[in-house]
Amino acid sequence: MRRVVQFSTGNVGQHSLRAVIGRPDLELVGVHAASPNKIGRDAAELCGWREPTGIVATDDIDALIALQPDCVVYTAVGETRPTEALEQMTKFLAAGINVVATSMVWLVTPRQVDDWLRVPLEQACEQGNASLYVNGIDPGYSGDTQVHSALSLVTRADSITVQEIFDYANYDDYEFTGTSMGFGTTPEDKTPMLFLPGVLTTMWGGPVRNLADQLGVELDVLRQRIEPWYTEQRIECKMATVEPGGLAAVRFAVEGVRDGVPVITMEHITRLTAASAPDWEFPPDGKPGVHRVVVEGEPRVEVNTHVSHPTLDVTEAGCVSTAARVVNVIDWVCRAPKGMLAVEDIPSAEAIRGLMWKA
Ligand SMILES: NC(=O)c1ccc[n+]([C@@H]2O[C@H](COP(=O)([O-])OP(=O)(O)OC[C@H]3O[C@@H](n4cnc5c(N)ncnc54)[C@H](OP(=O)(O)O)[C@@H]3O)[C@@H](O)[C@H]2O)c1
Known part of the structure; x- marks a missing residue:
């Protein structure tokens, strides 16, 4: 005990x-x-x-x-x-x-x-x-246990992409997650924490470098990309109310690059309600969220992890x-x-x- x-x-x-x-x-x-x-x-x-x-x-x-x-x-x-x-x-x-x-x-x-x-x-x-x-779960499971499971099924890996595609509408954490991702802000507002240079690599660079070390791969560079999506309509949800012109989705990634090509990528697509960023990728089968790893290699392996709960929202299940x-x-x-x-x-x-x- x-x-x-x-x-x-x-x-x-x-x-x-x-x-x-x-x-x-x-x-x-x-x-x-x-x-x-x-x-x-x-x-x-x-x-x-x-x-x-x-x-x-x-x-x-x-x-x-x-x-x-x-x-x-x-x-x-x-x-x-x-x-x-x-x-x-x-x-x-x-x-x-x-x-x-x-x-x-x-x-x-x-x-x-x-x-x-x-x-x-x-x-x-x-x-x-x-x-x-x-x-x-992320960082954590999605970039470690999930990736190790996928890699155990290949004889050669060319690239690894880890994705969290989630609707954070019902995630009750505006104080940290909401403000750092900049939900509701406009391009004229103060730069959200996540968009500041180096912040993404500080948060998700460790898992990328760790995987590279475990794979015995030397990365040339670790780089980040980030893309905001601004809504034309008012979006109301538990996370935040976003007025027209405000940020309601964000897509960002940290990439470990070898020979000019990203070989280990940790990407997030985070939206508030399904109305946000309709052209960006959604989780499969109409699910509200997925933690996914795709290994391009011999063979290709894709693992999609969905957590859910009979009474709790998917972010709470997470x-x-x-x-x-x-x-x-x-x-x-x-x-x-x-x-x-x-x-x-x-x-x-x-x-x-x-x-x-x-x-
Ligand atoms: N890796 C992942 O997948 C993952 C997923 C979710 C969360 N997290 C991490 O887990 C942590 C908790 O997340 P959460 O969503 O549960 O956070 P949260 O609900 O926003 O806050 C957790 C608790 O922090 C406490 N707190 C706030 N200020 C404090 C202070 N000055 N001194 C002591 N305690 C204080 C509060 O405790 P009281 O309620 O007692 O006031 C609050 O309930 C965060 O660091 C988050 O980044 C990681």
């Missing part, structure tokens, strides 16, 4: 919390909440679990450390508050507490991470004899899967040697142990 603290109960955190409460091999011992209206409330209430857990949310990190959990599931938004998130993660690690996380997406490929982030985390792991593992990527390996991470772990370190069978628990 692993003693677990859930850190935050947002889009992803509420689903990891439900899994931690539900799984018989995990014991929820603490919950962090930053929002004042969540502090003091039972964990069950914060994630829609059927009966109270007796564990109430706190913003006191020292009190959570004093519980001496085996692992913290860290799902607080990280990219907009990197210094604070880094401090919080290192504090747990240095105290000997393992951390699995979906935040700070740069850490999905820890061997590609810049020193400002890698060095303090490595030092904290060393100090506390603890491990850190970060993953998600958040459940993001939670799964880290909750499912808590036990392994707790047993792993200290340090920063990557998905390739984890034997695939270890990630499915215990998954058939009865809800």
Whole structure:
């Protein structure tokens, strides 16, 4: 039985919390909440679990450390508050507490991470004899596990294209995803974060370089492309209301180039409702979203991954899967040697142990 603290109960955190409460091999011992209206409330209430857990949310990190959990599931938004998130993660690690996380997406490929982030985390792991593992669905699964599965079916690969084609209309995250992608902005507005030079390569360059390293391929250059789409009609959805002239879809990619040709591409086509960017590619079979890999090679392989749920929107189903990527390996991470772990370190069978628990 692993003693677990859930850190935050947002889009992803509420689903990891439900899994931690539900799984018989995990014991929820603490919950962090930053929002004042969540502090003091039972964990069950914060994630829609059927009966109270007796564990109430706190913003006191020292009190959570004093519980001496085996692992913290860290799902607080990280990219907009990197210094604070880094401090919080290192504090747990240095105290000997393992951390699995979906935040700070740069850490999905820890061997590609810049020193400002890698060095303090490595030092904290060393100090506390603890491990850190970060993953998600994209970045994460789509560019690692999914690609490895596809590549296992070819005798030669010429190029790899990873795509996320998603309708973010019902994704309730304007604060980070919406503003960084620039939904609702016009060309006259301040440049959205994602469009700034180098931002895309910072976010998705790691997975491209990591795959190149694993394939033994030397890339000449890593480059990015980005294309906005502005709507002529008003678009209303949960993510944002976009007035005519505002950005309602964006297509962007990071490309690893060899001999002038992109050989590893990570591309996103992100729209708000099906009315946006009607000429751009849609997911197959009328689905609202797809995580896809296409390997051109001997033979050609295409893997389309669709997550869905009987009651949740597809982006929320993606958040459940993001939670799964880290909750499912808590036990392994707790047993792993200290340090920063990557998905390739984890034997695939270890990630499915215990998954058939009865809800
Ligand atoms: N790789 C992937 O596929 C993938 C997919 C989805 C998300 N992610 C990443 O996972 C993380 C969580 O995403 P999300 O959509 O769940 O985010 P979110 O719902 O926008 O925010 C998560 C939580 O962050 C907490 N938070 C905000 N400010 C805080 C502060 N100052 N101190 C401590 N906690 C604070 C809030 O906690 P309270 O609720 O307690 O106030 C909030 O619920 C992000 O870093 C995101 O990039 C990755």
